[in-house]
Amino acid sequence: MRVTPxxxxxxxxxxxxxxxxxxxMINDELLARIKKHARYLHPLLRTxxxxxxxxxxxxxxxxxxxxxxxxxxxxxxxxxxxxxHILPWIFTKYLQDTFNVxxxxxxxxxxxxxYNDDKDMDEISKYTYENILDIIAIGFRKEKTKIIVDxxxxxxxxxxxxxxxxxITFSTIKATFGFNNxxxxxxxxxxxxxxxxxxxxxxxEGRLVPCLIPAAIDQxxxxxxxxxxxxxxxxxxxxxxxxxxxxxxxMHGKMSSSIPETAIFTTDEEDKIKDKISNSFTGGQATMKxxxxxxGNPENCPVFWYLKxxxxxxxxxxxxxxxxxxxxxxxxxxxxxLIDKTIIFIKDFKRRREEAKNLIDEYMLE
Amino acid sequence: MRVTPxxxxxxxxxxxxxxxxxxxMINDELLARIKKHARYLHPLLRTxxxxxxxxxxxxxxxxxxxxxxxxxxxxxxxxxxxxxHILPWIFTKYLQDTFNVxxxxxxxxxxxxxYNDDKDMDEISKYTYENILDIIAIGFRKEKTKIIVDxxxxxxxxxxxxxxxxxITFSTIKATFGFNNxxxxxxxxxxxxxxxxxxxxxxxEGRLVPCLIPAAIDQxxxxxxxxxxxxxxxxxxxxxxxxxxxxxxxMHGKMSSSIPETAIFTTDEEDKIKDKISNSFTGGQATMKxxxxxxGNPENCPVFWYLKxxxxxxxxxxxxxxxxxxxxxxxxxxxxxLIDKTIIFIKDFKRRREEAKNLIDEYMLE
Numbered sequence: 001m002r003v004t005p006x007x008x009x010x011x012x013x014x015x016x017x018x019x020x021x022x023x024x025m026i027n028d029e030l031l032a033r034i035k036k037h038a039r040y041l042h043p044l045l046r047t048x049x050x051x052x053x054x055x056x057x058x059x060x061x062x063x064x065x066x067x068x069x070x071x072x073x074x075x076x077x078x079x080x081x082x083x084x085h086i087l088p089w090i091f092t093k094y095l096q097d098t099f100n101v102x103x104x105x106x107x108x109x110x111x112x113x114x115y116n117d118d119k120d121m122d123e124i125s126k127y128t129y130e131n132i133l134d135i136i137a138i139g140f141r142k143e144k145t146k147i148i149v150d151x152x153x154x155x156x157x158x159x160x161x162x163x164x165x166x167x168i169t170f171s172t173i174k175a176t177f178g179f180n181n182x183x184x185x186x187x188x189x190x191x192x193x194x195x196x197x198x199x200x201x202x203x204x205e206g207r208l209v210p211c212l213i214p215a216a217i218d219q220x221x222x223x224x225x226x227x228x229x230x231x232x233x234x235x236x237x238x239x240x241x242x243x244x245x246x247x248x249x250x251m252h253g254k255m256s257s258s259i260p261e262t263a264i265f266t267t268d269e270e271d272k273i274k275d276k277i278s279n280s281f282t283g284g285q286a287t288m289k290x291x292x293x294x295x296g297n298p299e300n301c302p303v304f305w306y307l308k309x310x311x312x313x314x315x316x317x318x319x320x321x322x323x324x325x326x327x328x329x330x331x332x333x334x335x336x337x338l339i340d341k342t343i344i345f346i347k348d349f350k351r352r353r354e355e356a357k358n359l360i361d362e363y364m365l366e
Numbered sequence: 367m368r369v370t371p372x373x374x375x376x377x378x379x380x381x382x383x384x385x386x387x388x389x390x391m392i393n394d395e396l397l398a399r400i401k402k403h404a405r406y407l408h409p410l411l412r413t414x415x416x417x418x419x420x421x422x423x424x425x426x427x428x429x430x431x432x433x434x435x436x437x438x439x440x441x442x443x444x445x446x447x448x449x450x451h452i453l454p455w456i457f458t459k460y461l462q463d464t465f466n467v468x469x470x471x472x473x474x475x476x477x478x479x480x481y482n483d484d485k486d487m488d489e490i491s492k493y494t495y496e497n498i499l500d501i502i503a504i505g506f507r508k509e510k511t512k513i514i515v516d517x518x519x520x521x522x523x524x525x526x527x528x529x530x531x532x533x534i535t536f537s538t539i540k541a542t543f544g545f546n547n548x549x550x551x552x553x554x555x556x557x558x559x560x561x562x563x564x565x566x567x568x569x570x571e572g573r574l575v576p577c578l579i580p581a582a583i584d585q586x587x588x589x590x591x592x593x594x595x596x597x598x599x600x601x602x603x604x605x606x607x608x609x610x611x612x613x614x615x616x617m618h619g620k621m622s623s624s625i626p627e628t629a630i631f632t633t634d635e636e637d638k639i640k641d642k643i644s645n646s647f648t649g650g651q652a653t654m655k656x657x658x659x660x661x662g663n664p665e666n667c668p669v670f671w672y673l674k675x676x677x678x679x680x681x682x683x684x685x686x687x688x689x690x691x692x693x694x695x696x697x698x699x700x701x702x703x704l705i706d707k708t709i710i711f712i713k714d715f716k717r718r719r720e721e722a723k724n725l726i727d728e729y730m731l732e
Contacts, residue, residue, distance in 0.1 A: 110528050121525070151525050158520040159487070162476050165552030170536065173551055185539055186531030189555035
């Protein structure tokens, strides 16, 4: 298992990750505290998809004391958006709605340019535009959401980034991200650019504002070094809520743009969605006969996973689980169900993506 | 001898520096070419104060082909401005007037913040403001001069800086600037920020514009790495014209803000100027008797140096040289001459510095 912000390899042991990273598991007590303020406990919380945190309890303390926190998350625009990206954003919207808070959404075009030898700024800018449409299509509250694009808003980020950078040595960056002497100097500074939004509202409002970051756990190294220097700089440590990785439609690994046949993009045509899901790996047995005899493995099945996390309520999902286990549910039925629901979802998402084209200015930080 | 952009130590052997850095001496042929376009050959050129270059001949080729270059120089705002700073700026004005070209003047507030552990941004910003008054007081042409402050104009610099940064590894930076694992990540990126103005006009005008950098030779490492990557990025290599260091009023070393008694600041009061010059090291002998017997050493005398480079024409300076050598000129006479001229110069400079307060907006890049 190897988890960095740029790649996730091997079988993921989330318990081990929590121990190694030194984060905390989200326990029932914490879930109960969230539920107290929410209309409902989001399935992504209930089912442990968001499973780990740093200082989430402190964020709720602050909230209960009447101190409004804000949400900060981001996207590196190196390709199109797929369901694996969208899921944490849907959860972020839930947090925004539940706590009625502001959201800063950072688009790290600089990082993607610096990281990819084969990508020029024109290509990155194209994805920046396309990805912003997806972000807006999620339905974040217009008046409470600001999108930052690093190269566009660097004037706001850089003054804070150099405060941060002054406190971080190359040794720290090497140890945290596995950088070496061949790493380019833009990548070396970048962690300070990604950390800057953690302090941006505090800096500009001239008072301390707590920050909560919903993101997959592979981003944790950024917040670890940010937390290490926050107090020295006179800011709150940013709190986090960490998700697991979204599985791809292949046998292993997270949904990834680099293996497009395992990922459903928001721009995919109906035929492509049908093909990809039809060809998906499942938790089913090799033959119908074996399936009836042994039952399927829904825990291991991306088709079951997507139906459960994106499209079905607890009861329907539990029914499906039992039927699969018992061997009475052939894989094609689940695939058809996922195809139908995904096609409807993507069709609607595409419509909102189209509408987003007229909303960019309203969502962008001025 | 140790020369880096942050410190100059030991007895400077300029011939050795030219060999080590791989620059070219300015020869008589090149001086003749400059003179062809100038009304006069500036004393700082004639006397070899600006002594070394990279591609200055190419810049003149381009100029003669009708391609207008621009000048780029800079200032790190970590303290007040003294005569040692002003001298290359006066020369830069000469180049601007002679060739009728634009000037970009970069104020690297980010670097000074990142480099000095004990300085916060408030202090750096104070010096940024004060130093800008000095820059304007030099009398650069308003319509052909733009001042850039890194943290204010980072939106223009950063997109180019990341193009540059992508091509520079930590190895290169380590070897060029002597950085190590304890260097902060802001300093590590900074060479890309200082390199960015070399390409700024080309980027924004959408055509290649040659760039000539007048600066002391300790800044050369920045331009060496910039030149290495310029062609790969599709830009011209920046050309340079290098000066020697300005001597302090002490026995050795360049005029330096860190030894204020050896430096005359543009903000110094008359009494202070008088005291500092009166206490200056000179090339004179220990007693008047010895002076009359052996004669003085004007080559080694900062008082002679300042009179020659800042205040006297060739003939007066040569007279002074001969008289000093012959022993007929006591040091106090030279000191008085320098005190009188410096007081007049600083008085006038202060007046222009006051006027500069109303000109800042006109000089700043919008």
